[in-house]
Amino acid sequence: MSALKKAPSPNPGNLLPASLADRQLDHIERMVRSIVRANSARPVHGMDQEYWESRLHALVNESDLVAVQQHRVQRLLQDLAKRLRPNALKQTAA
Structure with missing residues (x-):
């Protein structure tokens, strides 16, 4: 969940x-x-992949996301990571 931490904003508004x-x-x-x-x-x-990851991180930093949206972002980041390392995840499941 550390990927979802927002950078401190000078004005949360x-x-x-x-x-x-x-x-x-x-x-x-x-x-x-x-x-x-x-x-x-x-x-x-x-x-x-880096482009889409940066889009997701920008969305997290610019928006006041609710829990459901944060979970969607986390799932998307995981999907992108699976694409990069499809065999690594299969090995851990076995």
Whole structure:
């Protein structure tokens, strides 16, 4: 969960409301699903794993996410990590 910690903000009132984050999360979820399904180490349309991870981290830092949204972000980061190391996760499950 350390990936979800927000950087201290000088003014917490500057965070975007959680209601605005849902649309971004929906988009990122669709893209991550298509990337994971592509099952390729190459970037999809020039946007690699680091790009999507940075989008997720920016969303966490800019928005006042509720618990459900934080779990969605965590799951997306895990999905991206699985794509990078698919065999490492299979070995730990065995």
